[in-house]
Amino acid sequence: MMKKIVTVAEIKNGELRNISFETIAAAKIAANGGEVVSVLLGEQEKGITDALIQYGADRVIIVNHPQLALYTTDAYQQALLQIIELENPDGIFMGHTGNAKDVAPRIAMKLQSGLVSDVIAIEKNGEDVLFTRPIYSGKAFEKKKINNGLLFATIRPNNIASLEKDESRSGEVTSINVEIKDLRTIIKEVVRKTTSGVDLSEAKIIVSGGRGVKSKEGFKVLQELADALGGAVGASRGACDADYCDYSMQIGQTGKVVTPDLYIACGISGAIQHVAGMSNSKVIVAINKDPEANIFSIADYGIVGDLFEVVPLLVEEFKLVALH
Numbered sequence: 001m002m003k004k005i006v007t008v009a010e011i012k013n014g015e016l017r018n019i020s021f022e023t024i025a026a027a028k029i030a031a032n033g034g035e036v037v038s039v040l041l042g043e044q045e046k047g048i049t050d051a052l053i054q055y056g057a058d059r060v061i062i063v064n065h066p067q068l069a070l071y072t073t074d075a076y077q078q079a080l081l082q083i084i085e086l087e088n089p090d091g092i093f094m095g096h097t098g099n100a101k102d103v104a105p106r107i108a109m110k111l112q113s114g115l116v117s118d119v120i121a122i123e124k125n126g127e128d129v130l131f132t133r134p135i136y137s138g139k140a141f142e143k144k145k146i147n148n149g150l151l152f153a154t155i156r157p158n159n160i161a162s163l164e165k166d167e168s169r170s171g172e173v174t175s176i177n178v179e180i181k182d183l184r185t186i187i188k189e190v191v192r193k194t195t196s197g198v199d200l201s202e203a204k205i206i207v208s209g210g211r212g213v214k215s216k217e218g219f220k221v222l223q224e225l226a227d228a229l230g231g232a233v234g235a236s237r238g239a240c241d242a243d244y245c246d247y248s249m250q251i252g253q254t255g256k257v258v259t260p261d262l263y264i265a266c267g268i269s270g271a272i273q274h275v276a277g278m279s280n281s282k283v284i285v286a287i288n289k290d291p292e293a294n295i296f297s298i299a300d301y302g303i304v305g306d307l308f309e310v311v312p313l314l315v316e317e318f319k320l321v322a323l324h
């Protein structure tokens with residue numbers, strides 16, 4: 001049976017995040033030839049909605065409202081509930097991002113529906129839609145099927161490939177007004193930390209450092225490797241707790257969940273809470289001077305050695321490769 005799926009797009013620094021396209025690709029599978037409607041909340045520009053259609057949305061709904069320019073739980077919840085009531089979809093897909101982790105369970109509660117969170121794969125089995133998600137900190141996976149009611153899911157970034165961009169696609173773009181009232185919080189200003197380089201959550205290559213990096217200075221060596229590879233620098237909580245780097249770089253159960261093509265773990269022991277955030281990386285390289293370190297049990301390639309000797313050698317080699 002064909003289904004109508006609503007996806008919620010996300011913008012960062014004025015641009016659509018890749019997860020917006022990945023949720024559309026996931027929605028296409030669930031829609032089974034039906035309609036995929038992408039919703040964009042905030043204050044939007046025309047070119048941005050075109051991209052949603054080019055990546056597979058059949059229709060785009062723009063909700064422009066001053067209270068949606070900056071994310072708040074109440075405003076987003078109210079706006080999305082009104083769209084859902086209007087569209088009456090068979091499913092709602094959001095990215096498993098900070099905003100959606102906050103708002104999706106509240107919407108599910110209001111709709112008295114279930115919610116499959118942190119989905120990493122989606123497939124059809126006859127008429128059924130199966131959602132795969134990690135459990136026990138990524139040690140196992142479960143496949144969930146929703147027997148009745150809404151197909152409501154949040155999709156983990158970087159796991160479901162977006163469709164090829166097709167510039168010849170066209171679709172309807174409508175603007176809808178929503179009523180937003182009784183806000184319990186109003187965000188007046190967001191002061192962002194200035195970060196340079198590649199965004200960790202969307203990076204294809206991540207060089208991560210742990211307590212073995214030993215200092216803030218040590219992280220500069222990792223930054224050189226990340227720069228040589230066009231990647232981003234991440235960290236274990238051990239390194240963040242030791243004040244070698246900022247908590248915004250923390251990867252793991254209580255940090256960011258990442259799935260790059262290449263993850264290079266330097267001086268990280270491989271505690272289960274760290275592994276929970278990076279074990280789905282496509283290729284894992286571990287550099288650690290302890291041959292018994294747990295990180296080697298999940299690494300595709302292991303280098304037993306002192307990171308302060310190994311990493312500069314890698315930087316040199318990658319720079320040479322880049323020259324040729």
Ligand SMILES: Cc1cc2nc3c(=O)[nH]c(=O)nc-3n(C[C@H](O)[C@H](O)[C@H](O)COP(=O)(O)OP(=O)(O)OC[C@H]3O[C@@H](n4cnc5c(N)ncnc54)[C@H](O)[C@@H]3O)c2cc1C
Pocket residue numbers: 209210211212213235236237238239250251252253254255256266267268269270271272273274277287288289290293305306307308
């Ligand atoms: C509720 C909870 C949530 C948590 N959430 C997270 C989380 O989200 N992310 C996270 O990372 N952790 C998390 N932790 C912490 C986690 O349990 C570990 O303490 C932490 O990951 C350890 O960090 P580390 O591997 O950098 O440090 P360590 O365990 O101290 O390991 C350092 C490693 O560096 C190696 N090393 C030292 N010197 C060198 C050198 N010169 N060259 C090469 N290797 C060297 C050592 O052999 C060692 O293996 C959480 C813990 C709890 C209880």
